[in-house]
Structures are given as structure tokens and as C-alpha cells.
Amino acid sequence: MKILQAMFFPPEQPGGVSSMVPYIQENFNKLDWNMEIFYLPKRIRNKGIDDVEFTTFDWKKHEGSVIVDKYIQTLKDYMWWTKLRLQESYDLIHAHHPIAGLVMKKCFPQTPVIITIHSSYEKELLLNHKISQDSSEHQFFTSIYRELESHLDGMITVSKSFKNYLSTFVENKDWIEVIYNGYDFDRFRPITHDNNIPQIISLCRLVPAKGLDILLEACVQLKKRGHSFVLHIIGDGPIRKDLEIMAKEMDVYEEIIFYGYMLHPEEFIPFYDIFVLPSRAEAFGSVFAEAALSQLALVGTNIGGIAEQIDHGKNGLLVPVDDVLSLTNALEELVTSPNFRNKLAKNAWEKAKTEYSITRVIDQLKTIYLKHVN
Structure with a gap:
């Protein structure tokens, strides 16, 4: 044929x-x-x-x-x-x-x-x-x-x-x-690692639909609560400059690294701890499956295909769209509890290996x- x-x-x-x-x-x-x-x-x-x-x-x-x-x-x-x-x-x-x-x-x-x-x-x-x-x-x-x-x-x-x-x-x-x-599972190789400071990653095109403004606001609250973290943002798009300015004005620029577009991000994802993307819409949300196959704990919004991938509290955490407080609380729970995030990450990996x-x-x-x- x-x-x-x-x-x-x-x-x-x-x-x-x-x-x-x-x-x-x-x-x-x-x-x-x-x-x-x-x-x-x-x-x-x-x-x-x-x-x-x-x-x-x-x-x-x-x-x-x-x-x-x-x-x-x-x-x-x-x-x-x-x-x-x-x-x-x-x-x-x-x-x-x-x-x-x-x-x-x-x-x-x-x-x-x-x-x-x-x-x-x-x-x-x-x-x-x-x-x-x-x-x-x-x-x-x-x-x-x-x-x-x-x-x-x-x-x-x-x-x-x-x-x-x-x-x-x-x-x-x-x-x-x-x-x-x-997905071709050979592309994703989870790596055992121990980060003293929790490493958070978000991977997407930098457009308003991805809700990164909400993520930056949540980072501000995390910092105010006294938590150490690094947020890695991989991707490029029309609002990158706006996000960088926003991060500086909110005093979280030192906690965030903007990488721009990266051809094979799956080579780097396994070194992080938490994947987060507070999208305002997703038909499926491929990056969540890719992060799960890299054995990261997942945080996403309770919409579209994201909600079909994440069983709240079992293989990740779901939060309402545009809800800074809920996103902050979810990230705080994972940042402060390595055992919990490792459990979620393992469950996410097992589900992804079975279903994707x-x-x-x-x-x-x-x-x-x-x-x-x-």
C-alpha cells in the first residue's frame, strides 16, 4: 500500500x-x-x-x-x-x-x-x-x-x-x-538525579494561550513563601520579551532561565524535577506525555487533553485555568516534598509507557x- x-x-x-x-x-x-x-x-x-x-x-x-x-x-x-x-x-x-x-x-x-x-x-x-x-x-x-x-x-x-x-x-x-x-520511547531516557534546588521546566511556544504569565505570578508567590527553585523556559515566540520584562519587574528574573527554541529538548528534560504548563487550551498536550516519559512530576490545567493525561494526585496535579493561587499551591507541594513528586513522576512514566x-x-x-x- x-x-x-x-x-x-x-x-x-x-x-x-x-x-x-x-x-x-x-x-x-x-x-x-x-x-x-x-x-x-x-x-x-x-x-x-x-x-x-x-x-x-x-x-x-x-x-x-x-x-x-x-x-x-x-x-x-x-x-x-x-x-x-x-x-x-x-x-x-x-x-x-x-x-x-x-x-x-x-x-x-x-x-x-x-x-x-x-x-x-x-x-x-x-x-x-x-x-x-x-x-x-x-x-x-x-x-x-x-x-x-x-x-x-x-x-x-x-x-x-x-x-x-x-x-x-x-x-x-x-x-x-x-x-x-x-511516541518512540527510545527518545526519552529518564535519569536518576538529585537536585538540591528543585528544577522546574516549561516547554512551549511563547504565546498568551500557554498561560506563562500565570506561571510567572505563581513563581513570585513561591519566592515570597521562601522557596528556592529554578524555572527553565524552553521555547520562543512573540511574547518572549514581554515575559522577560515581566520577570524583571516582578523580581523573579534571577530564578528563571529563558533558553529560546531548542531542537531536541528531550535530551535535557530528564535532568529536571517538575514539568508545568498552565495552558488555557490544549487539544492533547504532547509536552505532558514527553515530560511523563522523561519521568517528571506534572502540573497542568484541568482542560482538554491535559485532563485526560493527568489523574490528579496520582500521576500529576491539575489546577483551574488562570488560577495563580492553585498553581502556586501545587508547585509548593512538589517543591517541598521530593518523595511526593518522585511518586507522581514514577506513576506518570508508567502511565505514559502503557498508553502512549x-x-x-x-x-x-x-x-x-x-x-x-x-
């Missing part, structure tokens, strides 16, 4: 999709399945000129928005690149972004095309204050899900909570299947692929 994995970002980009799809390809190729990866290079801009039409809604009602117009142009660019580069036929195409899914079905109408929705672009835009609820842009992006349902052959998503979210925008919620992310195997993902995908081809 010949399968195309149609990504949006290049595989070397940070994020759960980019880290997982190459391992899917590697494992399928070991099984003698012919699998290729396709994506839009970052240098491709403003090449596409084909008209874009959707059958389930009129996107031109939303024309004139910078965000919508950019999305449409990117779709045109993806179409241009696909027509230029893909001349072969495939038995099935697995897309990992709405643009990739719509373009692939347009270019290969007779080929089964399924899609995994890994995250919500409109939620990210809302939380990052780029659009407002029920605005024209919001209506445009939520309408895309019905367009996907109308044309594609199947949809997968990464958590039950995110399936429930997507179900409000499609006609048949049973059309959506859930496959939790999976790449082998499990391959088996589930094989079943779905064969269902659509046969």
Missing part, C-alpha cells in the same frame, strides 16, 4: 505533529508499507493563484480580514506546490492540517483522504487575542470543519475532549475517531487505513 502523510509544517518544526509523523513513517516502512511525507516549505509564499471555493459556506463573506486572506493564500500556495511536486498516485492520503486535507482531496478526488485535527487554530487565535468570539474570522475557521466533513473520508483527533469540541461543528460526531498521540506507545498508534492507523482502502 502506498500512503502519503500530508503535513503542513516541515518535520523539523517544533510541535507534537512534527515529532510524531516521521516516526509513523519509519514504523510503517519497517512493515514494508510504502509511506512518504509531503509538506509546504516555508519559502513558498504567494505562488498560488487558483480560485478557492467551498461547497458548504461562502468564504468570501469573510474576505478582507488579514487572517482569513492569509489562510486562503496559504491554501492556494499549498495547491500550487502540490500540483507542481506530486505526480504519482496513492492508495490513501493522511493529512495533518485542514489546508492539506482540502487540497489533497481537490488534487486526488478518487483517493481516500483522511485527516487528523491536532489542534484548534481558532482557539489559538482567540486565546492569543488575534480574533474575538463569534467574529467573522471565528465563523470562517469553525466553518472549515463542516467543509472537511463534506469532502474527506474520515477524521481523527487526539483526545475525547477535542472530539467533543469538533462535534459541535459537524453533522455526524461518530465520523470522528480518537487516537491519542504516540507509537506501536499502539501504528496498529490503530493500520485498522483505519485498511478500512478506507478495502
